[in-house]
Amino acid sequence: MMKKPLTSLVFVALLSLTACKKTGNVAKETSAADSTQVTRTVSGMYEGVLPCADCPGIETTVAFNDDATVSKTILYQDRDKTSETEKGNWKLNGPYVEVTFADNQKEFYLIKTDSTIAILDQDKKEVQTDLASHYILSKEKPLExxxxxxxxxxxxxxxxxxxxxxxxxxxxxxxxxxxxxxxxxxxxxxxxxxxxxxxxxxxxxxxxxxxxxxxxxxxxxxxxxxxxxxxxxxxxxxxxxxxxxxxxxxxxxxxx
Known part of the structure; x- marks a missing residue:
């Protein structure tokens, strides 16, 4: 049986090693690109009206900023027109958006589409009652x-x-x-x-x-x-x- 020259084997090994490195780099680049795309998708201002036991609803606005800061404003309808804003930071945690406010209170959101997110409970579960649709916030254009x-x-x-x-x-x-x-x-x-x-x-x-x-x-x-x-x-x-x-x-x- 004819043996392949040692130089040929070394060349094949180098090609394989180079291919592995390129594949790894492409994977890293793709992962980074996906992360950037998700971040761009999350960034923005979302609004909705949450259920309220003793008022028509709770107007809720959440803004995820590109610098990883977040602001959440709530206003109880038919009350006194006072609106309170909490501020904190957000990060991606798997399929969830994890928000941490100044008092270390955490909230979780799930990206539904490019223009909607769902408010989750502390177990990272979506609301399953007849009011589930009220816990979906839609992306809105901020005022200029x-x-x-x-x-x-x-x-x-x-x-x-x-x-x-x-x-x-x-x-x-x-x-x-x-x-x-x-x-x-x-x-x-x-x-x-x-x-x-x-x-x-x-x-x-x-x-x-x-x-x-x-x-x-x-x-x-x-x-x-x-x-x-x-x-x-x-x-x-x-x-x-x-x-x-x-x-x-x-x-x-x-x-x-």
């Missing part, structure tokens, strides 16, 4: 910051007392927020501060203006109306700090 620029009026211009809420987008999702008043009296509401657009709401930390205040002032939008409130109902009186004569920054303002 510059479209919120302008003046919003509370009251009627030229007829007694009225307040003006002014919003000016500065950089990215940041805003200059101001409230002024016009009236024959010298007492009214005046405010200047900085806000950030989070889940289609502008949030203003009043502590940045006065260290003694605790409230987060929120500005939510519906059609041509901006509603000023606080993230917690029992902190709404902080909105009176900037006003004289018993006034408040809170309430509905109609776009000018």
């Amino acid at each position: 910051p510059k479209t919120l620029n302008g003046n919003y009026i509370q009251g009627e211009v030229g007829k007694g007392y009225y307040q003006t809420l002014s919003l000016k987008n500065t950089t990215d999702n940041e805003f200059d927020v101001a409230v002024t008043f016009k009236a024959a009296t010298k007492k009214g509401c005046e405010f200047k501060g900085k806000g950030v657009l989070v889940n289609n709401r502008i949030e203003v930390n009043l502590k940045d203006t006065n260290p003694n205040l605790k409230a987060i002032m929120t500005i939510s939008f519906d059609s041509k109306t901006a509603t000023v409130s606080t993230s917690k109902f029992n902190e709404r009186y902080d909105l009176m700090y900037f006003c004289g004569g018993g006034g408040t920054l809170g309430g509905d303002y109609n776009r000018e």
Whole structure:
């Protein structure tokens, strides 16, 4: 039997080794690409209305940002228009999106499609009751910051007392927020501060203006109306700090 030259065997072995390395590299590249694609699919803002025992529903908005941060905002319908936002971080954990908030509380979501995610229980299971569809959040397009620029009026211009809420987008999702008043009296509401657009709401930390205040002032939008409130109902009186004569920054303002 004719034996193959040693050089030929070495050459075949080198080819095999090179092929294995290439296959491994391709697998790694494919895996990385798949991970990037999943991340891009998850990133975005999702909305839905969860069931509520003593109200029509809980408006829920969750935004997964590209920098692995997350913000979740809830608002109880037919309550007091207060909306509270939690912030944390998210990561992919197998087929799940695992969210960890500042208090180390965890939540789990399942990617259903490119535009929907399901809220899971702590056992990472989907809700199986007749209300299951209410635990599906759909991807929505966030508000463009510059479209919120302008003046919003509370009251009627030229007829007694009225307040003006002014919003000016500065950089990215940041805003200059101001409230002024016009009236024959010298007492009214005046405010200047900085806000950030989070889940289609502008949030203003009043502590940045006065260290003694605790409230987060929120500005939510519906059609041509901006509603000023606080993230917690029992902190709404902080909105009176900037006003004289018993006034408040809170309430509905109609776009000018």
